[in-house]
Amino acid sequence: MKRLLLGASTLTLLAGIAGPAYADFTLNILHINDFHSRFGPITDSDSNCDAETDAAGECFGGIARLKTAVDNKRAELEGENVVLVDAGDQFQGSLFYSQYKSEIISEFANDLGIEVMAVGNHEFDDGPEELAKFLEAAEFPIISGNTNVENEPLLAGKLEGTHVLEIGGEKIGFVSALAEDTDETSSPGENVEFDDTITSLRTQVDALAAAGVNKIIALTHVGYTQDLEIAANVPGIDVIVGGHSHTLLSNTEEGAAGGYPTMVDNPEGAEVPVVTAYSYGKYLGDLVVTWDDEGNVISAEGAPILIDASVEPNEEYAARLAELEEPLQELMAQVIGSTTEPIEGSREVCRVVECSMGNLLADAILDATAEQGADIAFQNGGGIRASIDAGEITMGEVLTVLPFSNTLATVDISGADVIDALENGVSDIENGAGRFAQVAGLKYSYSLAKPVGERISDVLVKGEGDEWVPIDEEATYTIVTNNYVRGGGDGYGTFAEGDNAYDFGPPLEQVVADYIAKLGGEYTPYTDGRITVIE
Numbered sequence: 001m002k003r004l005l006l007g008a009s010t011l012t013l014l015a016g017i018a019g020p021a022y023a024d025f026t027l028n029i030l031h032i033n034d035f036h037s038r039f040g041p042i043t044d045s046d047s048n049c050d051a052e053t054d055a056a057g058e059c060f061g062g063i064a065r066l067k068t069a070v071d072n073k074r075a076e077l078e079g080e081n082v083v084l085v086d087a088g089d090q091f092q093g094s095l096f097y098s099q100y101k102s103e104i105i106s107e108f109a110n111d112l113g114i115e116v117m118a119v120g121n122h123e124f125d126d127g128p129e130e131l132a133k134f135l136e137a138a139e140f141p142i143i144s145g146n147t148n149v150e151n152e153p154l155l156a157g158k159l160e161g162t163h164v165l166e167i168g169g170e171k172i173g174f175v176s177a178l179a180e181d182t183d184e185t186s187s188p189g190e191n192v193e194f195d196d197t198i199t200s201l202r203t204q205v206d207a208l209a210a211a212g213v214n215k216i217i218a219l220t221h222v223g224y225t226q227d228l229e230i231a232a233n234v235p236g237i238d239v240i241v242g243g244h245s246h247t248l249l250s251n252t253e254e255g256a257a258g259g260y261p262t263m264v265d266n267p268e269g270a271e272v273p274v275v276t277a278y279s280y281g282k283y284l285g286d287l288v289v290t291w292d293d294e295g296n297v298i299s300a301e302g303a304p305i306l307i308d309a310s311v312e313p314n315e316e317y318a319a320r321l322a323e324l325e326e327p328l329q330e331l332m333a334q335v336i337g338s339t340t341e342p343i344e345g346s347r348e349v350c351r352v353v354e355c356s357m358g359n360l361l362a363d364a365i366l367d368a369t370a371e372q373g374a375d376i377a378f379q380n381g382g383g384i385r386a387s388i389d390a391g392e393i394t395m396g397e398v399l400t401v402l403p404f405s406n407t408l409a410t411v412d413i414s415g416a417d418v419i420d421a422l423e424n425g426v427s428d429i430e431n432g433a434g435r436f437a438q439v440a441g442l443k444y445s446y447s448l449a450k451p452v453g454e455r456i457s458d459v460l461v462k463g464e465g466d467e468w469v470p471i472d473e474e475a476t477y478t479i480v481t482n483n484y485v486r487g488g489g490d491g492y493g494t495f496a497e498g499d500n501a502y503d504f505g506p507p508l509e510q511v512v513a514d515y516i517a518k519l520g521g522e523y524t525p526y527t528d529g530r531i532t533v534i535e
Helices: 007-014 051-055 063-076 095-100 102-112 127-137 197-210 224-233 315-333 356-368 395-401 415-425 508-518
Strands: 025-032 082-086 116-118 163-167 170-178 216-221 239-241 262-265 271-275 283-291 297-302 335-339 376-380 391-394 408-414 437-440 442-446 456-462 468-470 476-482 499-502 531-533
Touching: 025 063, 025 239, 063 082, 063 102, 063 283, 063 315, 095 102, 095 315, 095 395, 102 127, 116 170, 116 216, 170 197, 197 216, 197 224, 216 224, 224 239, 224 262, 224 271, 239 283, 271 283, 271 297, 315 395, 335 395, 335 508, 356 376, 356 437, 356 476, 356 508, 376 415, 391 395, 395 508, 408 415, 415 437, 415 442, 415 456, 415 476, 437 442
Parallel strands: 025 082, 082 116, 170 216, 216 239, 239 271, 376 476, 442 531
Antiparallel strands: 025 283, 163 170, 262 271, 283 297, 335 391, 376 437, 408 476, 408 499, 442 456, 456 468
């Protein structure tokens, strides 16, 4: 037995055949994560999909298709137990968010019928202020059990740690956790703290169990790898629905990180199903879980639903989106140049190795500050949010790649600190962390076979005559990056502690547009071996 039941339920169980038999309970869990304001459809490379490509049936997702997929599934399951949950990161990722902030998110999420949502790290991108607005407008509970906001006046008392829904006469408890490094990857402010994930979840589960809840779902935003650790180390969790790492789980699709669900043995010897549904609304997660009358999971199966062109967009949503898109069209449609080949900007590549989008961005910001004496450019992989297909490049596409409204920033640090920054960049590759450093004016190698803090080697900078020479740990170098990284974001504390910091350069999207124009308007993507992986 997973845990003892209390009160009348216990008495009934003890009565054996003299009392009524309890039936198994089945719940259909529909879930999304990391939507990132991708209200319009996307291409197979996760970039914005234009009307012509969409009409050709080559695009995926979009809020209008997601609405249809959810409605169709609810209709199919009419009379059954269904819940729609969101594992976080609705904020940031498109011009829709840049223009409308959380207002557009609450409008669609409320109508879609999300019933519980976890806070994602990007919900803090505009500080506690915008999250507070979202909490006020949302008509569903938004939870984050390890996020301590009691010292933040804008959020205190407004963010639940856990939530209990009654579905089909059963109490379903939801616990939650947010990535502990959110103070590095976003902007929660000094008054928000993040507690240890495992310890917090154990406390949350114990509290719900003490209240008689014996069906508990963890709705997390910590990433797939840590979800597996949670499943193996926190007793009492029955199901984990996660987000943050944009992981695809599937039993059929090539390239999936694991099965859907991935089953993990917990401390009590039971198997815990773990699911997540990629990102950007490309899939709708669909998990069917059955508990026995003692609160033990006896089956868990399902598959992510691919939201492709076969899913007809909801007409009302499409019309509303067209209204909201009108003010954005002129800017989005502005052609800034063209590319001879696709520019690779996927997180699977740009957070692990040198990628062509990383080179473009790093080259552009270094070129923009060359006259100021900048030596080295750093672009965090997490700041790269999409690829760009071959052909014309529009400002809308650039803004999709760079949705965070970051500006050019410079700082002076030592060569030793450059190496320290590179070590930070490769310190969490295993979890797909966004701190991975795309660079210009610099070459480096790394090995995952080495321990964290000792992975970097062969760091070279340009010397006289553009010859590559070993970095001088005692010398001072001017670094150009974005204001988020310069301020210590993604763990780059060495930049925050540097000298002569300046964060108020032009916006990155304009820097990229100017750079492509300087090259004559046509860009050819490339990689040149500036980052080497040592096996």
